[in-house]
Amino acid sequence: MISWRKHYKKVLLAISLLLTTSASIYAQDLKGDAKKGETLFKTNCSACHALDKQVVGPALGGVVxxxxxxxxxGVDWFQKWIKDNKALRASGDKYANEVFEKFKKVExxxxxxxxxxxxxxxxxxTTNPPKVEPAAEDAANSPEAQKAAQEEKNxxxxxxxxxxSIAGLxxxxxxxxxxxVKLQRKSGEISELDATRIHSLGEFYNxxxxxxxxxxxxxAIMALYGIWNWLMWVGVYKGYQPEQPIYFSHKIHAGENKIDCQLCHSSAKYGKVSEIPSVNVCMNCHKGIAEYKGKYIEEGKTRDFYTAEIKKIYEAAGWDEASQSYTGKTxxxxxxxxxxxxxxxxxxxxxxxxxxxxxxxKAKKVDxxxxxxxxxxNEMDKLQMANNFTMGWCxxxxxxxxxxxxxxxxxxxxQKLHDKLKKQYGGDTKMxxxxxxxxxxxxxxx
Incomplete structure (x- = not known):
């Protein structure tokens, strides 16, 4: 009994070391699935991290x-950091606290x-990201596309x-x-025919x-009708589709990403006017989305084109990507x-x-x-006026x-009004x- 009491601390220490080592080995033995990891990364991490550059947090490509x-x-450190980094810092972990200090104590x-x-x-x-599928614009440079283009050119x-050839003929x-005609004129046949024809508009009118x-x-009646019809369409601009200072695709935002209209136009439901979103509304998302990586690409556009438009938002907001801070120059x-x-x-x-x-x-949403x-x-790349908005249309x-x-x-x-309408116009009358x-x-x- 005395011997056990004497050595129990050493035994407990050995057991704890064994358990720690086992946990570490277990963590390292876990085989990750990059495709599942991509989904998890986009769901949980992409708001603050990217693989190739610093966003809110550091770049995570090859971080392991x-x-x-x-x-x-090792991997066991990442397990602790991701699940409960606060507890890891509280335990006195040196690197965890260094990272916390480096990124301005943003938890x-x-x-x-x-x-x-x-x-x-x-x-x-983060270690072995799946290969990116060829972009839609790259398909235009494929041998098949080049061959088809050459055939079309031929x-x-x-x-x-x-x-x-037809024009020459x-x-x-x-x-x-x-x-x-010149030969006929010389023979006098055409001169006799000209004598019987009308040679001016005055002769024709008489x-x-x-x-x-x-x-x-x-x-005159047609002219008056045309003027009247033109006057009736003054201020009617169906199809109006102006150029905007920043190219904004509603199809990408509301269609592909299914963003609700009211996320940006928040006053539409509770205000008289559906306001144009301010740049800070754009930055709520684009602070962490610095480049376009979506699958959908409008014909004639490229991912680089959309990314360049995002940079215009940064310029308007005064956002510095390198320091991840606002400059104040809006x-x-x-x-x-x-x-x-x-x-x-x-x-x-x-x-x-x-x-x-x-x-x-009935049973339909606001959109x-x-x-x-x-x-x-949600199907418009470039927004346009879809209806006439005339009094008759309303x-x-x-x-x-x-x-x-x-x-x-x-x-x-x-109910009383509906019953009255049914008696007046029949039982199938709808309100x-x-x-x-x-x-x-x-x-x-x-």
């Missing part, structure tokens, strides 16, 4: 080998929910040669005809006065307004979005209400949009917006 070489730290998010295998997958991705040449025919007056009257972005109602029309976004979400369109006016914005929408009578509020509030005041002049003009 780098720390092994520089600090003699890294803890990920206790990640398993050892998840961490191993992420580290494998076909164009053949068509041009054929057109020039026509010129030759005209030349021969002119020679023939000969066909009735027809002439009829034609003039028709032309520059306004002069966006060109596309949708604008006339001054004599009152339009409230909140009224339409809230009504559309809760009372008008459906947005699309009703703005069109399929009235037609109110006459055809059905009120959701399964909504408890609507069912109670409009539309015009029936609840959607055609009142004072709603839009006051």
């Amino acid at each position: 080998d780098r720390l092994k070489k520089e600090q003699n730290l 890294m998010t803890q990920f206790p929910s990640l398993s050892d295998q998840d961490v191993a997958d992420i580290l494998e991705y 076909q164009s040449r053949i068509i041009l040669i054929a057109l020039f 026509l010129l030759w025919v005209l030349f021969k005809l002119s020679q023939l 000969k066909y006065q009735t027809l002439g007056k009829t034609v003039m009257a028709a032309l 520059k306004p972005i002069e966006w060109v307004r596309i949708h604008n109602m006339p001054d004599f029309v009152y339009f409230n976004h909140a009224q339409h979005v809230v009504a559309g979400e809760q009372t008008i369109i 459906v209400v947005c699309k009703a006016c703005h069109g399929e914005v 009235i037609e929408c109110h006459r055809t949009t059905e009120v959701d009578m399964t909504n408890e509020y609507n069912k109670e509030y409009y 539309t917006v015009d029936a609840i005041g959607g055609l009142e002049c004072g709603k839009c003009h006051y």
Whole structure:
């Protein structure tokens, strides 16, 4: 018993060393999956880290080998750091505290929910990232694409040669005809024919006065109709698609990445105007997204093109990528307004979005209400005005949009009106917006 008490501290120390060594070996033996790691990295890490450069945190490409070489730290250290870096710093770990101080004491998010295998997958991705699929623009440089381009070029040449040949033949025919006319004039046959023809517009009008007056009257009516039709379309700009100071693709943001409209246009639901987002809204995402790596690329564009547009946002915000800080030298972005109602029309976004979400369109989301006016914005690379926004267009929408009578509020509030309409027009009558005041002049003009 005395002997055991004498050596129990050494035994406990040996056991703890054995367990620590086993844990370390176990961690190092875990085989990571780079593809799974890529998904985990993009979900958990990409907001603050990139493989090839510093963002909020350091570049993580080859970080395992780098720390092994520089600090003699293994995978077990990464397991502790990623899951609970705060506890690791509190334990007195030297390098953990050095990193914390180096990055201005910005505390890294803890990920206790990640398993050892998840961490191993992420580290494998940072060590051996999967090869990037060839970009869409690179396909244009492939042998097949070059061959097709050459064939198309040859076909164009053949068509041009054929057109020039036809043009030459026509010129030759005209030349021969002119020679023939000269011969006929010399013989006197054409002079006799000219005597029976009308040689001026005045002669034609005197000969066909009735027809002439009829034609003039028709032309006057058509001219008046054209002027009237032109006046009716003043201020109607369907298809208007101006150039913007920064190229912004709604298809990439709202379509490919499925970003909700109201994340950027936050006042659309609760304000009269759906404001243009300020540059700080852009920086909420692009502070950590410095280059475009998406799969979708618009025809005629490249990833470098989109990345260059992101740099314009940095210039406007006064963001320095190298130091990851704001310089204070900002520059306004002069966006060109596309949708604008006339001054004599009152339009409230909140009224339409809230009504559309809760009372008008059954079981559909807000973005459906947005699309009703703005069109399929999520499919537009370059935003344009999708509808006419005339008074007739608005009235037609109110006459055809059905009120959701399964909504408890609507069912109670409009029940008597609905029953009255059924008696007047039949049992299949549906409640539309015009029936609840959607055609009142004072709603839009006051």
